[in-house]
Amino acid sequence: MQDKPVVIGVAGGSGSGKTSVTKSICQRFSDKTILVIEQDYYYKDQSHLPFEERLETNYDHPLAFDNDLLIQHVRSLLNHKSINKPVYDYKLHTRSKEVIKVEPKDVIILEGILILEDPRLVDLMDIKVFVDTDADLRILRRMVRDIKERGRSIDSVIDQYLNSVRPMHLQFVEPTKRYADIIIPEGGENYVAIDIMATKIAQILSKSNKNSLQKSIEN
Numbered sequence: 001m002q003d004k005p006v007v008i009g010v011a012g013g014s015g016s017g018k019t020s021v022t023k024s025i026c027q028r029f030s031d032k033t034i035l036v037i038e039q040d041y042y043y044k045d046q047s048h049l050p051f052e053e054r055l056e057t058n059y060d061h062p063l064a065f066d067n068d069l070l071i072q073h074v075r076s077l078l079n080h081k082s083i084n085k086p087v088y089d090y091k092l093h094t095r096s097k098e099v100i101k102v103e104p105k106d107v108i109i110l111e112g113i114l115i116l117e118d119p120r121l122v123d124l125m126d127i128k129v130f131v132d133t134d135a136d137l138r139i140l141r142r143m144v145r146d147i148k149e150r151g152r153s154i155d156s157v158i159d160q161y162l163n164s165v166r167p168m169h170l171q172f173v174e175p176t177k178r179y180a181d182i183i184i185p186e187g188g189e190n191y192v193a194i195d196i197m198a199t200k201i202a203q204i205l206s207k208s209n210k211n212s213l214q215k216s217i218e219n
């Protein structure tokens with residue numbers, strides 16, 4: 001393993017294609033190389049609240065996330081220590097009781113709508129990416145996904161979009177684009193951008209491997 005894992009932040013609006021981009025990058029490397037940490041899994045625990053109250057939470061506001069825990073976990077990974085990653089249940093709107101023990105890897109991808117919003121997280125990143133997709137495509141993709149995979153109705157998706165997703169996107173998500181080193185239009189199927197990202201990661205890893213080899217020869 002190299003001296004310090006490379007940390008990559010992948011931000012972008014809900015439905016922009018962050019997960020798809022991240023998966024495509026991961027597919028270009030062995031399973032042992034990249035660890036993905038989803039910011040969504042670090043939504044504050046709401047198991048103490050009744051289900052009806054959890055429906056009222058604004059899940060697109062920075063305060064909905066437990067970034068302190070996320071930062072603590074990223075720092076542990078950077079120090080080559082394993083973490084107990086939380087698991088999130090979108091149907092119950094809270095963390096699951098289980099956690100997954102994950103080991104550090106050479107590359108850590110932090111993915112989430114507001115991953116570039118907290119300067120403490122941005123400071124830990126080597127590469128910052130913003131997946132930029134028009135709002136009409138994002139809501140269409142989200143509608144299909146939330147109904148199929150997250151147990152939502154058409155009405156609830158529309159209501160949530162108008163009342164929190166859209167206004168929070170404009171206030172908090174979109175402004176973080178300015179911190180990105182790379183902006184990927186359209187997300188998941190932009191294979192040129194995905195190849196460029198993969199090449200950059202491979203280059204960093206090979207440079208770092210050469211440096212470690214050099215150090216071990218010198219010692």
Ligand SMILES: Nc1ncnc2c1ncn2[C@@H]1O[C@H](COP(=O)(O)OP(=O)(O)O)[C@@H](O)[C@H]1O
Nearest residue numbers: 013014015016017018019020141145187188189
């Ligand atoms: N380029 C694309 N064309 C069509 N559908 C896409 C594309 N990129 C992503 N999707 C679909 O849109 C939905 C949201 O994409 P996802 O990658 O999960 O976005 P995010 O993680 O930003 O919310 C998923 O169901 C995904 O399969």
Ligand SMILES: Nc1ccn([C@@H]2O[C@H](COP(=O)(O)O)[C@@H](O)[C@H]2O)c(=O)n1
Nearest residue numbers: 013014015040059060090093094113165
């Ligand atoms: N209980 C929850 C938690 C989050 N959301 C929505 O998820 C979106 C972020 O996930 P993406 O994969 O779409 O980036 C965010 O916009 C929240 O509104 C939710 O609906 N319910």
